[in-house]
Amino acid sequence: xxxxxxxxxxxxxxxxxxxxxxxxxxxxxxxxxxxxxxxxxxxxxxxxxxxxxxxxxxxxxxxxxxxxxxxxxxxxxxxxxxxxxxxxxxxxxxxxxxxxxxxxxxxxxxxxxxxxxxxxxxxxxxxxxxxxxxxxxxxxxxxxxxxxxxxxxxxxxxxxxxxxxxxxxxxxxxxxxxxxxxxxxxxxxxxxxxxxxxxxxxxxxxxxxxxxxxxxxxxxxxxxxxxxxxxxxxxxxxxxxxxxxxxxxxxxxxxxxxxxxxxxxxxxxxxxxxxxxxxxxxxxxxxxxxxxxxxxxxxxxxxx
Numbered sequence: 001x002x003x004x005x006x007x008x009x010x011x012x013x014x015x016x017x018x019x020x021x022x023x024x025x026x027x028x029x030x031x032x033x034x035x036x037x038x039x040x041x042x043x044x045x046x047x048x049x050x051x052x053x054x055x056x057x058x059x060x061x062x063x064x065x066x067x068x069x070x071x072x073x074x075x076x077x078x079x080x081x082x083x084x085x086x087x088x089x090x091x092x093x094x095x096x097x098x099x100x101x102x103x104x105x106x107x108x109x110x111x112x113x114x115x116x117x118x119x120x121x122x123x124x125x126x127x128x129x130x131x132x133x134x135x136x137x138x139x140x141x142x143x144x145x146x147x148x149x150x151x152x153x154x155x156x157x158x159x160x161x162x163x164x165x166x167x168x169x170x171x172x173x174x175x176x177x178x179x180x181x182x183x184x185x186x187x188x189x190x191x192x193x194x195x196x197x198x199x200x201x202x203x204x205x206x207x208x209x210x211x212x213x214x215x216x217x218x219x220x221x222x223x224x225x226x227x228x229x230x231x232x233x234x235x236x237x238x239x240x241x242x243x244x245x246x247x248x249x250x251x252x253x254x255x256x257x258x259x260x261x262x263x264x265x266x267x268x269x270x271x272x273x274x275x276x277x278x279x280x281x282x283x284x285x286x287x288x289x290x291x292x293x294x295x296x297x298x299x300x301x302x303x304x
Contacts, residue, residue, distance in 0.1 A: 010156055011035065011060035011067040013080050013087065015042035017238070018100075018127070019070030021134030022160045026068075027051060028137070029159035034060040056085035066156045067097045073246060074103035074111070081115060088115055096121040096152040100141075102182060104250050105172035112145070112171035121149040124171035126178035129162070130225075131238065138162035142181070144173035179254060182247040183265050188222035189244065189285050190268035195223075196230050197292035200300055206231055229286040233303040241288070242281040244272045 008031055012023040015037035026033045027050055034052040036059065037043050047053040054060035057080045061067045067087050069080050077099055081088045091097065097115055099108065099122065112122035125143040133139050140163040143150070150166060157164050167173045195218075199209045210227050213219050229235060248269035255262040271288050278294070280287040293300045 008032070008066075008155060009034070009064045011054070011057075011064040011087070012070060013037075013057045013060060013067065014070035015039070015046055016070065017131035018134045019068075020046065021131055021136075022068060022070060022100075022139070023051060024049060024135060025137035025160045026156060029155075031156065031159065034062075034064065036060045057081075057087040058085040058090040061087035061090040061095075064091065065095055066153050067091055067095065068100065068156065068160075069097065070100050072243075073101055074107040077101045077103065078111060081111065088118060088120065091120050093119040094121065094152070096123055096149050098123045098125050098153050098156065099171075100125055100127050102126050102178050102247055102250070103175055104254060105175040105179070108175040109170070109172040121146065121152055122171055123149040123153050124174040125153070125157070126174055127161075128178070128181055133162065134160075141165065142167060142174045142177040144168035144175075145171055179247070179251055182244070183251045183262070185222055186244045186248045186251075186272065187264055187268045188220045189226055190271045190288055192220065192223040192226055193230070193271070193286060193289035194292055196227055197289050197296060197298045197300065200293065200298040201296055206301065226284075226286040229284050230289045231301055233301045235280075235284040235287050235290070237282060237284045239285050240282050241272055241275045241285050244285055245269070245276050245281070248272060 010026050010031045010033050012019055012035040015035055023033050023035050023046060034054045035046050036054040036056055043053045069077055071077055071080055108124045115122045123143055123145040125141045127139045127141045129139040137160055139161050141161045142165050144167045146169055167177055199206060214224050248265055251265050275288050275291045278291055
């Protein structure tokens with residue numbers, strides 16, 4: 001750890017399951033970290049862990065070399081930057097804004113252009129890996145931006161990332177890579193839920209199904225990660241249904257603009273939409289299995 005890293009200041013906007021882990025990783029790396037969130041309890045926990053509590057993005061961003069935005073979507077990212085008490089005007093010139101929200105690449109490019117016109121830097125850096133990897137500094141970042149943006153953000157990225165992909169010298173490339181990932185992730189979750197509910201309808205031992213499939217060609221990372229939620233009947237949100245309503249919706253918008261067919265992703269989106277419409281939008285995305293069970297009469301495990 002260098003003295004330079006020890007004295008650098010970072011800001012984190014958003015202290016949800018991902019943002020709180022990322023802020024903790026920055027603290028462990030020696031950064032002085034100011035953070036804000038709409039949930040005062042999250043801010044209090046961060047302050048108790050040694051961070052600096054801020055009332056809003058502007059206050060958090062004052063004096064920060066790097067501002068890491070860990071919000072849900074493009075609209076929230078725009079508000080963090082340019083809304084009332086936005087970070088953009090408070091950031092020092094030459095500081096870098098690291099945008100980790102999943103969004104349409106065209107929107108990422110527009111936000112970058114708007115911020116860079118003020119002599120601040122923008123790094124398009126959506127991430128993957130989940131809350132556990134966020135907490136231990138092991139996230140994967142799919143990043144694109146100018147060499148100057150990478151250079152300014154690198155000490156913070158080193159603290160938060162297990163793997164950093166540098167995917168281009170302009171915003172939008174990182175977002176496009178993330179949308180390919182989200183297409184696959186959403187399809188894999190929907191397929192895993194369909195398969196497990198179908199197995200339940202066949203009267204199979206679901207724990208045994210999980211054991212067999214995770215050692216067979218039908219396995220996927222999402223099957224291996226999400227099916228335990230079904231087996232344990234634990235639908236507390238690690239990643240919510242509505243996240244994939246949003247992300248697969250973005251895939252649909254991108255594909256429609258290019259006149260490109262994405263029928264498998266479209267079918268998966270319908271399952272997430274139905275689960276959300278059935279009142280499960282804020283539940284874990286493995287709740288798609290519950291929707292299949294409801295419409296088919298399959299019996300899934302109940303809460304122990």
